[in-house]
């Protein structure tokens with residue numbers, strides 16, 4: 070495994086992860102047009118705040134910790150549209166009943182709060198669970214370790230080096246952000262998850278082999294790519310809320326957000 074650093078759009082983002090080498094010719098028949106992202110982590114690490122920041126550019130300070138919600142939004146990542154569904158989980162005691170999200174997810178974001186060592190330690194269990202599951206998938210579901218609340222720097226209990234070391238151990242990407250500071254850092258993390266899903270999908274496609282005279286190419290006998298679409302589990306008590314962001318509030322193309330169960334957004 071090699072490391073990689075990224076000049077992320079924010080000075081606060083830091084990324085380490087798997088090297089991406091591509092020396093075979095691949096033909097993606099379909100890019101995934103849908104991407105399911107599951108947010109995991111200890112209570113209070115900021116999962117809901119990060120999710121809502123990504124969806125609305127706003128920071129929430131009131132929430133119901135017992136709600137487990139799934140949200141969807143249309144995004145354009147690298148000029149390609151994608152329907153992103155984000156499941157904001159509400160595990161009380163580490164990964165339990167993980168089946169509900171393991172088979173649904175295309176990517177996982179495991180969150181801790183940099184000012185809370187216990188939340189960082191809780192990530193280990195989540196990372197073990199999702200990486201073990203993901204390893205058997207074709208394509209693999211990428212995993213991101215995310216340190217939140219960098220605005221709480223003076224109360225930091227988890228060093229950046231600790232985050233990097235944990236990410237290296239589990240071969241996942243790593244970022245640090247704050248849900249209450251700039252939107253672009255948070256957006257970058259979600260977009261990287263989508264990019265990783267696309268890369269993994271491309272990697273899982275059967276390669277084209279170049280013939281000896283290099284004048285023709287032939288496809289091997291693999292089945293065609295089936296994009297990583299997965300069924301959305303039915304939320305138990307979902308209340309459908311539609312939020313349309315105002316163009317006056319945002320220069321960003323106004324997305325239509327479908328929120329299943331809502332909470333206060335400021």
Ligand SMILES: Nc1nc2c(ncn2[C@@H]2O[C@H](COP(=O)(O)OP(=O)(O)OP(=O)(O)O)[C@@H](O)[C@H]2O)c(=O)[nH]1
Nearest residue numbers: 112113114115116117118130132134218247248249
């Ligand atoms: N200072 C600061 N506070 C944050 C940040 N993100 C979230 N919070 C606060 O941390 C608390 C927990 O945030 P949530 O988003 O509800 O955390 P959660 O992981 O969804 O928590 P559960 O729903 O209990 O699992 C709230 O009081 C948030 O306002 C951040 O980046 N900086």
